[in-house]
Amino acid sequence: MRSTTRSFVAIFAAALCAVFAGGKATAAGYPERPIELIVPWGPGGGADQLARLVSKLMEPMLGQGIPVVNVPGGTGATGMAKLLAAPADGYAMAIYIADSHALLAGKSPRWTMQDITPVAVMIKGPSFIFVKQDSPYKTWADFEKDAKANPGKLKVATLGFGSVDDFSLSVLARGGVKVVQVPFSKPSERYVSILGGHADALYEQAGDVAQFLNSKQMRPIMLFGEKRLPAFKDTPSSHELGYKVALPQFRAIVMRAGTPPDVVKKVSDALAKVAASPEYKKFLEEQFGDPASFEDASKAPAFVNQQLEDMKKTVATN
Amino acid sequence: MSQILLQLGQGFLDCLTPINLIMLVVGIVIGLLIGVLPGLTLVMGVALALPFTYKMDVTASIVLLSAMYVSGTYGGAFTAILFRIPGEPIDVPMLWDGYTMGRKGQPAKALGWTLVAALGGGLLSATIMVMLTQPLAHFALRFSTPEYFAVLMFGLSSVVALGRGSLGNALISLAVGLLIATVGTDETYGASRFTFDTRILADGIEFLVVMVGAYGVGEVLARLETGFATKPIQKVGQTRTELPSWREMSALKGMFLRSSVLGNIIGLIPGAGATIASFVSYGMEAQFGKRRKEMGTGVAEGIVAPQAAATASVGGALVPLLALGIPGSGATAIILGAFMLHGIQPGPQVMATSAHTVYAVFASIYLGLALMCVIGYFAIRPLVKILDMPEAIVSAYVLTLCFIGALSIRNNVIDLWLMIGFGVVGYAFERLKFPVAPLVLGVILGPLAEASFMNTMISFGNDWTVFFTRPIAGTVMVFTFAMLALPFLQQWRARRVAAA
Numbered sequence: 001m002r003s004t005t006r007s008f009v010a011i012f013a014a015a016l017c018a019v020f021a022g023g024k025a026t027a028a029g030y031p032e033r034p035i036e037l038i039v040p041w042g043p044g045g046g047a048d049q050l051a052r053l054v055s056k057l058m059e060p061m062l063g064q065g066i067p068v069v070n071v072p073g074g075t076g077a078t079g080m081a082k083l084l085a086a087p088a089d090g091y092a093m094a095i096y097i098a099d100s101h102a103l104l105a106g107k108s109p110r111w112t113m114q115d116i117t118p119v120a121v122m123i124k125g126p127s128f129i130f131v132k133q134d135s136p137y138k139t140w141a142d143f144e145k146d147a148k149a150n151p152g153k154l155k156v157a158t159l160g161f162g163s164v165d166d167f168s169l170s171v172l173a174r175g176g177v178k179v180v181q182v183p184f185s186k187p188s189e190r191y192v193s194i195l196g197g198h199a200d201a202l203y204e205q206a207g208d209v210a211q212f213l214n215s216k217q218m219r220p221i222m223l224f225g226e227k228r229l230p231a232f233k234d235t236p237s238s239h240e241l242g243y244k245v246a247l248p249q250f251r252a253i254v255m256r257a258g259t260p261p262d263v264v265k266k267v268s269d270a271l272a273k274v275a276a277s278p279e280y281k282k283f284l285e286e287q288f289g290d291p292a293s294f295e296d297a298s299k300a301p302a303f304v305n306q307q308l309e310d311m312k313k314t315v316a317t318n
Numbered sequence: 319m320s321q322i323l324l325q326l327g328q329g330f331l332d333c334l335t336p337i338n339l340i341m342l343v344v345g346i347v348i349g350l351l352i353g354v355l356p357g358l359t360l361v362m363g364v365a366l367a368l369p370f371t372y373k374m375d376v377t378a379s380i381v382l383l384s385a386m387y388v389s390g391t392y393g394g395a396f397t398a399i400l401f402r403i404p405g406e407p408i409d410v411p412m413l414w415d416g417y418t419m420g421r422k423g424q425p426a427k428a429l430g431w432t433l434v435a436a437l438g439g440g441l442l443s444a445t446i447m448v449m450l451t452q453p454l455a456h457f458a459l460r461f462s463t464p465e466y467f468a469v470l471m472f473g474l475s476s477v478v479a480l481g482r483g484s485l486g487n488a489l490i491s492l493a494v495g496l497l498i499a500t501v502g503t504d505e506t507y508g509a510s511r512f513t514f515d516t517r518i519l520a521d522g523i524e525f526l527v528v529m530v531g532a533y534g535v536g537e538v539l540a541r542l543e544t545g546f547a548t549k550p551i552q553k554v555g556q557t558r559t560e561l562p563s564w565r566e567m568s569a570l571k572g573m574f575l576r577s578s579v580l581g582n583i584i585g586l587i588p589g590a591g592a593t594i595a596s597f598v599s600y601g602m603e604a605q606f607g608k609r610r611k612e613m614g615t616g617v618a619e620g621i622v623a624p625q626a627a628a629t630a631s632v633g634g635a636l637v638p639l640l641a642l643g644i645p646g647s648g649a650t651a652i653i654l655g656a657f658m659l660h661g662i663q664p665g666p667q668v669m670a671t672s673a674h675t676v677y678a679v680f681a682s683i684y685l686g687l688a689l690m691c692v693i694g695y696f697a698i699r700p701l702v703k704i705l706d707m708p709e710a711i712v713s714a715y716v717l718t719l720c721f722i723g724a725l726s727i728r729n730n731v732i733d734l735w736l737m738i739g740f741g742v743v744g745y746a747f748e749r750l751k752f753p754v755a756p757l758v759l760g761v762i763l764g765p766l767a768e769a770s771f772m773n774t775m776i777s778f779g780n781d782w783t784v785f786f787t788r789p790i791a792g793t794v795m796v797f798t799f800a801m802l803a804l805p806f807l808q809q810w811r812a813r814r815v816a817a818a
Contacts, residue, residue: 042361042648049655052369070362071729073521074503078728081517155777162508182463182777185505185769188588188645189466195642196459199777211643211658215665286658 030090030263034065037253038094040079042072045187046208046287047095050122050251053283054274061270075163076100077110084115088256090263093119096254098247098307102164105311113308114257118300119264120271121252123289126225127168128235129156130202130209130218132194140222140236143201144177151178155199157190158183164247165203167314168224171238171245194218205249206232207287224248231288247310248290252300268297326448329677332377333685341378342682345385346690350697352386353393354405356530356723360390360592361648368652376660377678383656384636384679385686387649388440391592391628392690395432396701399425401716403534407593407762408628410529410755411600415613415620422616425705429698430561431621433691435574439626440687442578443585443633448680451669454634455641458586463773464784468794469587470767473594475801476601477756479613485805488756491747495760498523505765506772518732525761526727527737532754534720535741538713540748546709560698562618573603573619574626581627585634591647592628592635593762599627605801633683640664640676 037055041047048070055066071079079094086092096116103109129140137143147154158165160183169181182199184190187208193199195217202209202218212218220235225246228237238245253271255264274280275294284293295303332338345367352363364383371379394405398412399420412432419428446454477492478485501512502522513519567574577599584595603623604613613620636653638644643665645651657664662672669676704712724737747754778784786792 042365045651048365056369056372069729070365073728078521078730082729160508161506180776180779182773183506184773186588188647188651189463191644192459192588192638193462195644196462198462211654211663211665214663215643215667217642217665 030266031062031064033091034067035062035090035267036086036092037066037068038079038083038092039068039070040072040076040082040094040100041097042070046205047097047251050283051095053280054122054253054271057274057277057280058270061273062267074110075103077103080111080116083254084111084256086256088258090255090259090267093253093255093267096252096304098164098249098251099159101250101304101307102162102167102311104308105167105315106162113301113305116254117257117259117264117297118304119253119255119268119297120275121250121293121295121300121303122271122275123284123287124248124250124293125205125207125287125289126223126229126237126246126248127165127203127205128220128224128232129222130194130204130212130220131200132197133217133219135200135219137200137221140241143221144241147177147179151176152180154179154201155182155193156180156201156203157193157199158203159190160185164249164311167311168238168245168247169203171243171314175243205288207289210286210288229288245314247307247314250293250303250307252304264297268300272296322448325673325677326680328674329679329681330685332674332678333381333681337375338378338381338678338682341374341382342385342686342689345382346389346686346693349386349389350393350690350693352405353390353395353409354397355726356394356397356403356405356526356534356719358723358726359406359526359648360387361652362726363390364649364652368656371656372659376657376662377675379656379660380653380675380679381682381686383649383653384632384682385690387653388629388632388683388686389690390649391632392432392436392625392694395436395625396429396697397719399428399432400701400705401534401712402537403716403719404529407525407529407758408596408624410533410758410762411596411624412621413533414600414755415616415618418614418616419618419621420616420705424616426560426698426702427562428616428621429694429702431618432625433694433698434562434567435577435622435625436629436694437687437691438574438622439578439581439628439630440632441684442575442626443582443630444680444683444687446579446582447633447637447683451637451641454586454637458588458638458644458646459642460790461587463770463777464788464791465794466587466590466770467767467774468785468791468798469584469590469594469598470763470770472794472798472801473597473601473763474759474767475798476597476604477759478802478805479601479604479610484751487752491752491754492756492760495528495757496764497760498528498757499525499761499764500768505769506776518736522765523736523761524727524733525758525765527724527733528740528761529758530720530723531737531740532744532747532758534716534723535738536744536748536754538717539741539745541709541713546713560695566618570618570622573607573622576602577623577626578630581630582634584627585631586637586646587634588638588644588646592631595627595631595634596624597759597763599623601801605804629687636679636683640668640679641666643668 037051039048039051051068055068059066071082083092083094131137156179158181194202209218220232223235224238226239352358364386394409395412397403397405398409399416402413402417404410416428477488501519504511580599581595584590600623603619604610607619609617609619635646635650638646639650639654645654724733727733744754786795
């Protein structure tokens with residue numbers, strides 16, 4: 001009841017803003033002042049790095065400053081609240097990642113898809129199960145066998161309960177691979193748990209542990225996706241192993257619903273140029289992102305919606 | 319050994335190029351400013367500087383960031399000692415003896431001690447880091463959640479040293495702090511606690527808001543009560559000495575060593591950092607030190623212990639970063655980002671592939687410490703003069719600093735209201751003779767301790783004995799209990815002596 005009232009108010013407010021904005025904020029003069037880029041996470045993380053790179057590359061294209069503002073808290077919810085409190089005129093946008101999106105699959109989310117307009121998807125990359133380099137589990141089959149023989153004994157370090165990590169592991173559990181999920185919200189503790197042998201495996205994106213992969217301290221035994229990646233051609237995908245789950249990490253840029261379509265298009269076009277720049281391509285490669293990550297404003301909403309459907313399906317059958 | 323010295327020498331030469339020297343100075347000055355501003359934490363400062371390093375050469379950018387990191391642990395001591403606002407959470411222990419020494423008319427001396435402590439702790443820790451990178455890194459890997467919890471319990475147990483007058487009041491204050499820390503969405507299961515369905519509380523209460531409010535705003539309120547009439551300090555101009563004499567320092571060399579080694583070890587632990595190092599080191603000194611009875615009355619030990627440990631923790635935190643690629647703290651995570659940006663992968667092979675850069679980083683820590691102290695030395699005199707200004711004016715600036723600090727934490731106006739609220743709480747606590755420090759300690763360490771406790775329970779199937787059966791956790795726990803039991807034992811013995 002409360003949430004329907006709230007979303008009604010949100011839609012109404014958005015519509016109202018659109019009416020007011022319709023007259024003056026067309027793409028012709030846009031942007032006339034700096035555009036705020038909200039990062040709903042603290043400084044230094046993956047979302048923050050993306051924001052600062054995009055800001056740097058996009059500023060000369062739009063001719064205005066794009067200050068990055070970190071508003072951490074509530075798995076991204078605090079930053080999203082700030083975005084939704086700003087007028088829908090295209091002068092505020094936010095980094096939107098899969099982990100925040102996962103909140104929508106949970107109970108009483110603080111915003112819905114009706115409140116936001118995805119402008120572009122900037123990076124997509126599958127998640128992996130990693131083990132320590134000298135782990136006794138040579139392959140996924142070893143891990144699976146041990147986990148099935150000793151349900152609830154093997155420890156897998158993840159981001160936390162209710163996250164994408166949690167959803168993916170629940171699919172494994174339905175296939176008989178029952179593990180203990182140990183939540184570490186701090187990345188450093190998550191990585192030490194593997195390198196120090198305190199946990200048996202790690203759920204993570206490859207870009208975040210690149211330093212451990214390159215220095216041969218960790219190795220992947222499975223990736224969550226439909227097919228293998230060229231950079232990890234010996235690592236089997238979850239689909240070929242019989243687990244129908246593929247929830248990639250993604251980082252997108254969103255604005256408020258009701259932002260004039262031509263403004264959205266202008267920013268989306270600029271982001272397309274950002275994505276095509278050699279500097280961004282290098283970043284994508286370092287992050288082990290899908291080379292075809294970018295989705296513009298015409299395709300991004302469908303992608304983001306599909307992700308939510310997939311997450312909900314994972315939770316529903318739980 | 320000679321190999322290390324040779325490479326370190328090369329590192330010094332690399333640091334002495336004009337561009338690197340400029341970066342070193344810039345980094346130190348910015349780091350000091352960040353330290354001074356409450357709310358603008360080290361991590362934020364280093365993150366804000368990162369984009370400027372994109373175009374720099376790798377050595378210059380790491381030199382800039384690590385100089386900021388080192389001097390950021392020192393700058394906050396100025397505001398803590400002069401105005402009773404901790405610029406960083408690490409400076410909270412600086413309030414007890416540092417501020418008290420300042421109030422007794424020796425602010426320049428108190429600042430002199432922090433300078434010596436930062437230099438001594440930093441240099442010792444840097445030397446340990448250079449000599450023992452590999453073995454220390456492997457030691458760091460042995461820490462897991464039970465060990466984090468044990469270390470945090472040890473930090474919390476330093477509360478017995480903080481409740482000067484009454485242990486009971488200190489424990490009540492700590493409990494209030496721990497309770498405040500539970501407000502918001504719980505980290506492990508996402509349950510809402512004490513949020514009363516409001517958005518304000520759903521994201522929890524930032525410890526920085528509590529810290530800045532209870533100390534900064536609370537102090538201004540206390541001065542307002544007296545109508546800014548009290549001349550706080552006897553004429554500052556009379557105090558000439560700034561640096562402690564060689565004799566005074568050599569009397570404390572044992573505790574310099576103790577605090578620095580402790581700071582270094584705590585810096586190594588991925589779940590802990592400068593803040594915990596500072597609290598634990600103060601607690602150790604107050605409980606086991608030679609002049610433990612006088613701690614809190616403005617003695618040098620109370621300044622040296624937290625400052626030496628805080629600066630020493632930087633060297634410790636860089637070890638797992640360089641040797642294993644594990645960022646042990648927020649700031650080192652960003653330094654890792656800078657390394658990777660320039661195509662250097664910290665990790666076991668880094669000494670083989672990029673020894674040049676690594677030794678330049680080591681050398682920059684030494685040079686940074688030295689330069690930081692020179693800048694700090696010349697800053698003491700003009701800064702102490704501020705205390706000669708009318709109190710009302712100083713208080714206005716203090717309040718402005720508090721507001722800027724509270725807003726910069728997460729750009730949230732609600733935090734300003736919370737900060738004012740905690741200012742009133744801090745003032746009320748002082749009036750009712752409840753110490754504020756345990757409250758702040760509880761708010762800072764509470765969430766960390768809770769998360770590591772929950773994680774241990776999940777990870778070890780609710781077996782609480784792991785805290786005592788794992789060697790490192792068990793040892794730390796024994797120390798914790800010793801710390802907690804000591805005041806009671808002393809009381810008991812005093813009574814026996816009195817009876818006999």
